[in-house]
Structure formats: C-alpha cells, structure tokens
Amino acid sequence: MPALASRSRGGRSRRMVNDINVVPYIDVMLVLLVIFMVTAPLVPPGAIDLPRAGRSTAKTDKYIEVQVFADGTMRLRTGNTGDPSERRVARADLEGSVRALLAEHGEAMPVVISGDRAVRYERVIEVLGDLQQMNIARVALMVKPGN
Structure with missing residues (x-):
C-alpha cells in the first residue's frame, strides 16, 4: 500500500520512492x-543405458539373412529352413537372389541384415535401401543378444 506524503517536524515532506534498487539482485x-x-564441467555427462535384447525360448521363424562383411562382400543364406548353404552375392545381383529365395521359401519371409562389427555403417544402409526399393515388407537388422 503506498504511503502518502506526510509532513515531518522540519516542514519538509517525505516523498515516496517508486524505483527498486536492482543491484543486489544482479549480484545474486x-x-x-x-x-x-x-560446477557444470564437474558433472559427468549423461550416459544412455540402452536396454539389452533378452533371449527367447520361442523358435524363430524362417528368414533370409544378408551378411555384409567389412571388405564389401556379401553372402546370402536362409535361417531355420534346414538349408545351411550360403551364396556369395554381389550388390548388383542382390535383388535377383533375394527374389529367388522368396519365391522358393515363401513371399512372407522377413529379410534380416547382419553387418560385421568392422563394416562401415554406410554399406549396411545401402543394402537396407536396396531391400526397401524391392518393396520387401519385413526388413530388420540382426543384433547379438545380450547376456
């Protein structure tokens, strides 16, 4: 509530001060x-703790695996079909080989890409892009399950 001007003994009137002294606030x-x-450099950076993939007791479905190696070579094999054979395939022949395996084992089989640890990420993405251009409905990346 604002104080009114009042007269003091000496005949002077006291005026109300309307401004706030902000210097203490700036100091704080x-x-x-x-x-x-x-303290900011002393706080350790936040590490992301990614979840691990657990092992499942359920039998996995049949799949086609495209293995990408660090030297640029690729192999194609089927998983859980009883056919342990692997085929070396060039990137240009990938579409024909995958289509042949899909026709042989069924169109609904998923295709998984397993990249070597030393392979450049760009190569895996190129294979993923090739499979997407073939309009394959189910494409995944294969990982090692955590223990």
Whole structure:
C-alpha cells in the first residue's frame, strides 16, 4: 500500500520512492551464474543405458539373412529352413537372389541384415535401401543378444 506524503517536524515532506534498487539482485544472479559455470564441467555427462535384447525360448521363424562383411562382400543364406548353404552375392545381383529365395521359401519371409562389427555403417544402409526399393515388407537388422 503506498504511503502518502506526510509532513515531518522540519516542514519538509517525505516523498515516496517508486524505483527498486536492482543491484543486489544482479549480484545474486552473477554469483549463481559463476557457481553454475564452475560446477557444470564437474558433472559427468549423461550416459544412455540402452536396454539389452533378452533371449527367447520361442523358435524363430524362417528368414533370409544378408551378411555384409567389412571388405564389401556379401553372402546370402536362409535361417531355420534346414538349408545351411550360403551364396556369395554381389550388390548388383542382390535383388535377383533375394527374389529367388522368396519365391522358393515363401513371399512372407522377413529379410534380416547382419553387418560385421568392422563394416562401415554406410554399406549396411545401402543394402537396407536396396531391400526397401524391392518393396520387401519385413526388413530388420540382426543384433547379438545380450547376456
């Protein structure tokens, strides 16, 4: 509530002060800024703890696996079909080979890409793009299950 001007003994009137002294607030803000700047490098960066894939007791479905190796070669094989054979395939022949396996084992089989640990990520993405251009409905990346 604003105070009214009043007369004091000497005949002078006291005036109400309308402005706030912000210097103490700025001082506190600068001290807090310095504290945050000093402590920020000491806080360890947040690490993302990714979930691991658990092992399943269920038998996996049949699938076609495209293996991509670090030297650029690719192999094609089927999983859980009873046919242990592998075929070496060039990237240009990938579409024909995958279509032949799909026709042989069924059109609904998923295709998984397993890339070697040392393979460039770009090669895996190129194979993924080739499979998507073939309009294959189910494409996945194969990973090693966590223990």
